[in-house]
Amino acid sequence: MKNIIQIKTQNKNYSIVVEENSIIPFIKIEKKSKKKIFIIIDKKVKYILKKLEINKNINIIKINGSEKIKSINYYWKIISLLLKLKIDRSSTLIAIGGGTVGDLSSFVASTILRGIRFVLVPTTLLSQVDSSIGGKNGINTPNGKNLIGTFFQPDKVIIDPKVLYSLSKRELKSGYAEILKHSLINDKAFYKWLIKCHRNILDLDKKYITKAIVKSIRIKAKFVHLDEKETLINPSSRAMLNFGHTFGHALETMNNYNTTLTHGEAISIGMAFAAKISYKIKNITEFEYNKIVGHLKIIGLPHHDKRINSNKIYKLMQSDKKNTEEKINLVLLKKIGQAYFERGLDKERIKKLLN
Structure with a gap:
């Protein structure tokens, strides 16, 4: 059964889709647009990663999700890589992973080229019920958590409860x-x-x-x-x-x-x-x-x-x-x-x- 929740904000309205086995079909639809797709994915989401790697027309960036990636240095590393891969303003950035992957990717999407299309695919229970909703992102500093960031609403959120079976x-x-x-x-x-x-x-x-x-x-x-x-x-x-x-x-x-x-x-x-x-x-x-x-x-x-x-x-x-x-x-x-x-x-x- 598909549940669709509409999110309405001053800056953007978008939908959150909660449905089993919804991730790969969504990406196949995205590919039909013929525009560049970039995916930042947590290496731990192995079964999705395996299916994505078959696709030659998608730029995949694999990272290890943790609080350590929410840093200025890691942010700059991702920005530099995306620019090297010729990302443009018509591109879509898709984040697949937990809250830290989503936070970093959202901050990247909101700032690179002054903002590009962004889709969140949260794969942990915490990110599905919290960090994927509402557009907050951020990176950490020695002075505190999430002290650098933006409010940047995604264009869509895809939630598959079935991915939770792989969690501890x-x-x-x-x-x-x-x-x-x-x-x-x-x-x-x-x-x-x-x-x-x-x-x-x-x-x-x-x-x-x-x-x-x-x-x-x-x-x-x-x-x-x-x-x-x-x-x-x-x-x-x-x-x-x-x-x-x-x-x-x-x-x-x-x-x-x-x-x-x-x-x-x-x-x-x-x-x-x-x-x-x-x-x-x-x-x-x-x-x-x-x-x-x-x-x-x-x-x-x-x-x-x-x-x-x-x-x-x-x-x-x-x-x-x-x-x-x-x-x-x-x-x-x-x-x-x-x-x-x-x-x-x-x-x-x-x-x-x-x-």
């Missing part, structure tokens, strides 16, 4: 963290359904995983439609999607973007952190807080990290793009299913709330 349980759980986030910030009924059906989702039962993906996309699409470039400060703000991310991104930076924590695991710890503050300021009950943390434990996602250096973490949190001046702005829960923006938290207050 750890990667699936990492993606599940973002699905859980969407429920916590916007849909209590969806949260209750996840509590009940998480095993079916992580076992990749076709009916359940498709519903979880489509529902997550619809929630994120709603925020993107209302606030494409994160300019609002009300409950409709796209910033609500950053629940758990201020702390999570700081953790990733502290770990130098290595494999100690996946992105989803860092966000899981960040959500537990934000949920605890939400409980301490009496937005949610102790029972609700414990249920969130308990669910993370059941899934096998972390909710704390003993190695955290509070002074270093706070300094890194200050680099977050949502902050103003010296204080921290955090997305917290007003209640289960509704997030809001808490502004101006200082170091001492955060420490006090977490003790």
Whole structure:
């Protein structure tokens, strides 16, 4: 069954297609245009890569997806290669891989020749439900994650749930963290359904995983439609999607973007952190807080990290793009299913709330 979700923004409207076995047929249709096609693909997506390599008329760039590729040096390497291959403004760039491949490729597509046609084919659960929606891209710096980037909506997104069968349980759980986030910030009924059906989702039962993906996309699409470039400060703000991310991104930076924590695991710890503050300021009950943390434990996602250096973490949190001046702005829960923006938290207050 094909699910098509329409994304509407000020700059561009496009469709996200969720359908099994949809990737190769889509590329065959693209080839008929007779225009140059360039594909940046993660080497780990082997069965798609094997089918693509048969095609002589497609320029394929194979990379190893990880946070390490989200750097100025790697960005310049890809730009230089594409220019050497005579990419032009009528060309299409297709990114096939997880979130890091999509982030880098989107930044490349938005800047090379001042922007070219771009298609995203996310192949991890995390990228299917989160980073492929909404047009954000970015590369990392020693000062923080995604501090260089653009808002650049793709022309199309193709999602094949079947590619998830090649993922490890750890990667699936990492993606599940973002699905859980969407429920916590916007849909209590969806949260209750996840509590009940998480095993079916992580076992990749076709009916359940498709519903979880489509529902997550619809929630994120709603925020993107209302606030494409994160300019609002009300409950409709796209910033609500950053629940758990201020702390999570700081953790990733502290770990130098290595494999100690996946992105989803860092966000899981960040959500537990934000949920605890939400409980301490009496937005949610102790029972609700414990249920969130308990669910993370059941899934096998972390909710704390003993190695955290509070002074270093706070300094890194200050680099977050949502902050103003010296204080921290955090997305917290007003209640289960509704997030809001808490502004101006200082170091001492955060420490006090977490003790």
